[in-house]
Amino acid sequence: xxxxxxxxxxxxxxxxxxxxxxxxxxxxxxxxxxxxxxxxxxxxxxxxxxxxxxxxxxxxxxxxxxxxxxxxxxxxxxxxxxxxxxxxxxxxxxxxxxxxxxxxxxxxxxxxxxxxxxxxxxxxxxxxxxxxxxxxxxxxxxxxxxxxxxxxxxxxxxxxxxxxxxxx
Numbered sequence: 001x002x003x004x005x006x007x008x009x010x011x012x013x014x015x016x017x018x019x020x021x022x023x024x025x026x027x028x029x030x031x032x033x034x035x036x037x038x039x040x041x042x043x044x045x046x047x048x049x050x051x052x053x054x055x056x057x058x059x060x061x062x063x064x065x066x067x068x069x070x071x072x073x074x075x076x077x078x079x080x081x082x083x084x085x086x087x088x089x090x091x092x093x094x095x096x097x098x099x100x101x102x103x104x105x106x107x108x109x110x111x112x113x114x115x116x117x118x119x120x121x122x123x124x125x126x127x128x129x130x131x132x133x134x135x136x137x138x139x140x141x142x143x144x145x146x147x148x149x150x151x152x153x154x155x156x157x158x159x160x161x162x163x164x165x166x167x168x
Contacts, residue, residue, distance in 0.1 A: 036069030070167035
């Protein structure tokens, strides 16, 4: 319920040997593409409905605004201020290697969100928000859509009330 992992691990030492009797070893994730919190990144965005195929790789976003993530309405934290009811964001990125093990989407959003990779929906959440970055597992079928060279991360977030935030 806190939005962050709170692992509990128990160890006991018997005759000089250490045994784990509770919990798992904590997973460490290697960053493939940093969030704006780690390293602010440039992307295209609009705050007006862009049309049906806005998340596709072939969509022309040349008339969109240029911004730096993370987006939000938190002065001093947000790199690009976002105060409207909705935002659409597109981030192009290059991959030289696509031989990943388990892949996760690091995401923080306020409020409802849809996330696409190369035009395929990866994640959506209605009537929700995530106040801290959360690691969401990426399905193998979506992971297979990644390719060497240019790829696209596209997100749509609505903000009907309160704080606004979008970053992945």
